[in-house]
Amino acid sequence: MSEWTPDITKLARFDDAEWLKVESAFCGRLMAYASRRVRDRQAREDVVQETFLGAVRGIEAFDPAYTFEQYLFGICRNRTIDHLRRNKLVTLGDNAQSDEDAVTVEDLASVDETPSRIARQRDLSETGVRMLADLLRAWVEETWTQGEFARLMVVEALFSGAWRNRDTWERFDLRDETSVAGIKFRALKRLRELAQERDTQKRVLPWLTAAVDGREGLDIDVQRVWREGRVSCPARHWIARRIAGTLPEGPAAFLAFHLDEMKCDWCRANLDDLSGLESASELESVITRVGASTLQLLRSRTQKGGAD
Ligand SMILES: [Zn+2]
Numbered sequence: 001m002s003e004w005t006p007d008i009t010k011l012a013r014f015d016d017a018e019w020l021k022v023e024s025a026f027c028g029r030l031m032a033y034a035s036r037r038v039r040d041r042q043a044r045e046d047v048v049q050e051t052f053l054g055a056v057r058g059i060e061a062f063d064p065a066y067t068f069e070q071y072l073f074g075i076c077r078n079r080t081i082d083h084l085r086r087n088k089l090v091t092l093g094d095n096a097q098s099d100e101d102a103v104t105v106e107d108l109a110s111v112d113e114t115p116s117r118i119a120r121q122r123d124l125s126e127t128g129v130r131m132l133a134d135l136l137r138a139w140v141e142e143t144w145t146q147g148e149f150a151r152l153m154v155v156e157a158l159f160s161g162a163w164r165n166r167d168t169w170e171r172f173d174l175r176d177e178t179s180v181a182g183i184k185f186r187a188l189k190r191l192r193e194l195a196q197e198r199d200t201q202k203r204v205l206p207w208l209t210a211a212v213d214g215r216e217g218l219d220i221d222v223q224r225v226w227r228e229g230r231v232s233c234p235a236r237h238w239i240a241r242r243i244a245g246t247l248p249e250g251p252a253a254f255l256a257f258h259l260d261e262m263k264c265d266w267c268r269a270n271l272d273d274l275s276g277l278e279s280a281s282e283l284e285s286v287i288t289r290v291g292a293s294t295l296q297l298l299r300s301r302t303q304k305g306g307a308d
Pocket residue numbers: 230232233234258264265266267268
């Protein structure tokens with residue numbers, strides 16, 4: 001069961017029909033994401049509308065290293081941050097609940113790093129970030145296929161959650177902290193093997209080697225690469241099966257952990273969307289309104305030959 005993905009070539013040609021399909025496919029999950037951050041309904045709709053307009057404007061520079069959903073979610077997060085920042089002065093003077101909102105903006109902004117920004121900060125080139133995301137994804141897939149969900153959760157807790165060994169040991173009922181260190185070590189070793197096969201440019205391999213040899217910690221921002229790259233995010237059909245209650249034990253435990261403990265924003269947005277929190281008729285009217293504004297932009301693009 002694979003999910004529909006749009007034809008990027010058609011989108012880059014500003015094809016009306018393809019863009020409208022994008023809107024019906026993704027509107028629900030974007031609204032669900034915005035709902036967790038933006039209280040006002042009209043403002044949420046604006047965020048989603050601006051997201052689609054931003055997607056149209058940026059489509060010619062679409063980077064095929066990422067999925068279309070990642071592209072769209074990235075824009076949606078930025079529009080959400082913009083909205084929260086614009087409203088910060090108002091909400092700050094409001095009440096205690098609003099202070100929480102202010103924190104949320106900063107939390108949100110702190111994970112809002114494009115791969116190129118991570119690269120600049122950590123001296124890891126953009127191709128290095130991609131390589132690392134690629135290696136992590138390969139490791140996750142392999143571990144998932146082997147049915148080693150406990151191992152997957154432990155490594156996600158360490159790498160993505162930045163949990164301490166002690167907390168991880170307690171949460172997963174492991175023998176002791178050494179078991180946690182052992183799982184981490186074996187994951188690093190396997191990542192290094194994968195890097196030896198794939199990282200021919202040696203963008204990440206030196207770090208992995210140093211970490212495996214115990215010379216230093218893994219001095220790259222694995223947490224951000226893991227989260228930004230969504231390396232462990234299950235495909236949407238797994239989330240649908242969770243709602244239906246038809247997941248096998250291992251994936252069920254992992255999804256619960258990923259959604260409830262790692263609190264992955266995007267998987268939660270998919271969960272809310274698939275759970276139908278938004279009524280179908282409400283969503284339909286949002287799609288219609290948002291679609292109208294997108295069509296207007298598309299028309300101006302095609303008439304002026306894509307110029308701004
Ligand atoms: Zn996720």
